[in-house]
Amino acid sequence: MYISYIDAQFMMLHTHMVQKPQLFGTTSSPFVLKDVCSPRHGRPLYVTTPIYYVNDVPHIGHAYTTIAADVMARFWRFLGWPTWFSTGVDEHGGKVAQSAKTKGVPTQSYVDHMAEIFKSLVHVLDATPDEFIRTTEPRHHHAAQELWKKLEQKGQIYLGTYSGWYAIRDEAFYSKDEIQDGKAPSGAPVEWVEEPCYFFKLSSWQEKLLTYYRHNPEAIRPKERYNETISFIQSGLKDLAISRTKLSWGISVPTHIGHVMYVWMDALTNYITVLGYPDTENEHYQTFWPHSVHLVGKDILRFHTVYWPAFLMAAGLNPPAQVFAHGWWTRDGQKMSKSLGNALDPFSLVQHYGSDAVRYFLLREMRFGQDGDISENAILQRYHQELKNSLGNLAQRVLAFIHQFYPQGVQSLENSFLDQDHEALQTWGRRALPYLKYCIEQEDLYGYIDLLQTSVQHVNGYITRFEPWKLRSIPEKALFLSQGLYSLCVFLRDTALLFSVVLPKSMSVLLEQMGEQGNISKGSYLRVGAPLSQGPWPKPHPLFGSSEE
Incomplete structure (x- = not known):
């Protein structure tokens, strides 16, 4: 069994002890979601x-x-x-x-x-x-x-x-x-x-x-x-x-x-x-x-x-x-100013890279509160390594496989035995929510993104070891494969919901590719961990194209 862990740390949150959620391994949780995130406990x-x-x-x-x-x-x-x-x-x-x-x-x-x-x-x-x-x-x-x-x-x-x-x-x-x-x-x-x-x-x-x-x-x-x-x-x-x-x-x-x-x-x-x-x-x-x-x-x-x-x-x-x-931004190690001619125009950045990429880079490149440096190379690196090749790659490899071999979609097998990793994938979003809430309360926007991005990277590694393309040819593994694909899709859908606050455009597209409503409305946290939409789903296409587009 492939089990990898995100570094665990405990944080006191109100009267609850919140643990940074492990993606794989134990799914036991020291909090009750409804007590931490429900509207009746919400503060303005x-x-x-x-x-x-x-x-x-x-x-x-x-x-x-x-x-x-x-x-x-x-x-x-x-x-x-x-x-x-x-x-x-x-x-x-x-x-x-x-x-x-x-x-x-x-x-x-x-x-x-x-x-x-x-x-x-x-x-x-x-x-x-x-x-x-x-x-x-x-x-x-x-x-x-x-x-x-x-x-x-x-x-x-x-x-x-x-x-x-x-x-x-x-x-x-x-x-x-x-x-x-x-x-x-x-x-x-x-x-x-x-x-x-x-x-x-x-x-x-x-x-x-x-x-x-x-x-x-x-x-x-x-x-x-x-x-x-x-x-x-x-x-x-x-x-x-x-x-x-x-x-x-x-x-x-x-x-x-x-x-x-x-x-x-x-x-x-x-x-x-x-x-x-x-x-x-x-x-x-x-x-x-x-x-x-x-x-x-x-x-x-x-x-x-x-x-x-x-x-x-x-x-x-x-x-x-x-x-x-x-903090302040510098460009290529120099303070930005009109006299130096190195000031960055946010309109041009969005036109070149897209609003999601700019939003992601500015919050991911440095911890909120510290100073940071911005460069064209740094933007391209984040775009390709983390958006296109990590998050975009995960979505494409999972949804393209399902579209090709399970055109009617994958179904949850309610009475089947859940593999430990599959259970972790299906419950990860709800376990992550209180930690993400803590990050927002602490203005730790880097920490918010880091948890999501690290989890995506781990799941990309998990798929390589899960090998769904091989399991297809083993009849006795059909149930295991179906449940695994369903679990991967729950993780992907929940990640899209949680990432939508940073990447509203691309995550809306991802949700629609999974047959779900792309709009994130008030109280959408209830969609995290919910059953997936019934298939068939639309044909998927890459979320992040060339940064030159």
Whole structure:
């Protein structure tokens, strides 16, 4: 008997001990599926990307965050649990006004055009947000101004004069200690600004923020970003300038003519605008805000883990449940930039490789939270070795064999004795679900893919040893062969369901080739481990063609 094992490790999940599922070998399981994944035990998920700044066209970082958020949202919907996924664009600030001026177009026309480009990126990536917000929308102006008024009512804002360094590229204020060689820590050029402005009493929230994070260490992930935030807060918080008088393109301060809200205070409010703020008693807000997960790049960590929770706490609102800051991409070992001419256009990548391949590569190439490098060779290698020659090969060799020799399909033999390996194949998907859920909860998207891909590789090896082409000629093995093929198909169908959150297009095609509904709807986890569709099935064709197509 061929028995291979995926490395086993135990994880505590709520009150259940979840074991990373072994593909072959014992099928005993330390969890009860209905207790871990059923809708009656489901909790909501509100996952957001940053709202992307429209001073320039989308880049690979925008695609990366959007895909990650989409995978999380798709999996939560797959479980049938309440889900809200929001993305959008930030259309205010000095950089945007500068970009419009450079192009010689009215600022509103410019942002309208750019918003459509960012919306089209969502579409080509096959992302499925429930909300696409623009900060020029009236509802957002209302929400941001109401937040300002709440802070003012609570005595958190005062009038002063700002004299210091400001980086238009970052839309951020910096202290003199942070400026080196005339540049901000990000490398952005800075300019000296002197103007009357309103300040938020950020300094008074230093100890309150430290106390909050000490009691909620999971509120910032990964751990190094938590440590970075704590270190920044401990270094001393200074009151924050939150209005500008030398800028007109933005949301007006509601109680003071001539002042425009600081773009970050404006932009961050989007996360509660889409939930109906200032009405915090509505069902939508009450359902999702306590379960908010902000996915952001590590370059905007400070705004999300210091300024944003301080604004909210000062207004009498709860801070976000979690902020997860992911890493940066380099290309062939170099930082991507326009000046180097090595920036990657996500639209071109999708056009060349397909959306599934881009989604897969970006989440598979590095662990979410770390930095990574992207190259044409790396994309091709992942495409050929893991999508085409592993997952695609498994589907084709199993379904082509069945189409040729079992044109009416394979049937489950309910009363037959199940070989241990066959039982493992048929139960693997349901045993894997709680572990995959744990991966999503931990933002371990690499781990999610790794379990599925490793299992596919093991099953490819198993087929080589199972040798169905030889068993066909042995009459006494007919029952064993039929049950084995059925078990392989259950594994393949379940893998397609579980992989669909990462590879929605190709897995839809695979399910249809097995006579099943290609659409993954709310609560589709119930299809995992269910009986297969009756044959005959359509003639199969390769899921992944040439990467040049």
